[in-house]
Amino acid sequence: MSLKGKTVLITGSSRGIGKETAKLMAEKEANVIIQYHQNRKAAEFTFKELKPGDHILLQADLSDNESLKSLVDRVLDKYIKVDVLVNNAGIFDMLEFENADFDAWLEHWQKTISLNLSGPANLSFLIAKHMTGTGGGRIINISSRGAFRGEPVAMAYGASKAGLNVLGQSMAKALGEQGVFVYTIAPGFVETDMSKAALNSPMADVFLNESPLGRVARPGEVANMIRYCADEAPDFMTGCIIDINGASYLRT
Secondary structure (H helix, E strand, O other): OOOOEEEEEEEEOOOOHHHHHHHHHHHHHHHHHEOOOOOHHHHHHHHHOOOOOEEEEEEEEOHHHHHHHHHHHHHHHOOOOOOOOEEEEOOOOOOHHHHOOOOHHHHHHHHHHHHHHHHHHHHHHHHHHHOOOOEEEEEEEEEEOHHOOOOOOOHHHOOOOOOOOHHHHHHHHHHHHHHHHHHHEEEOOOOOOHHHHHHHHHHHHHHHOOOOOOEEEOOOOOOOHHHHHHHOOOOHHHEEEEEEEEOOOOOO
């Protein structure tokens, strides 16, 4: 599947992995939809870096259902169809169990699950409904190694990504016959704004040395895998979960 002329919606694409993915998709002559939540300045900067094409920039809060529905309506008003959805937006919110009370836990849990799991689930539902009526498409979810190894100071994050894995597998089984294929990518640490604090902390060497490569992933490496799933990956890979963590965590 060539990306030329295809429409690609990438959530959380103002920075990091999303930004690199948007730039790569534009280079492949796709029509790119950059979605952002709050940082319009960063989104506009990314937008200006895209290779010229029929791109748009849209604001939406993916944890708010009305905002999410409005996003889909605006996309479909502009384009005939969405060929590829990349569920990239997410947060890594930490909470120390020992020092947290129940109210803090509830806030932490709801904030993370609503954006990292409910948002992608609801957006995937709406886009997949559209895809099944327009010849199919591809959904690519950005998960994490934390879904497998556990995240003791970010339990909601680990749970949200594990849920995203199963969501992708379930949708792959439900929608494959209708030409909608679902791929999940599970990175380890990636050099983005989300990981900046950890990589600048006294623990930085520990994180870097989790991989035998002595570093963390670069956003472009993950973006290249997203691009592969968007255009080159076989249909028969639907339901897959692809690790890209530099052998820092190995599943069996």
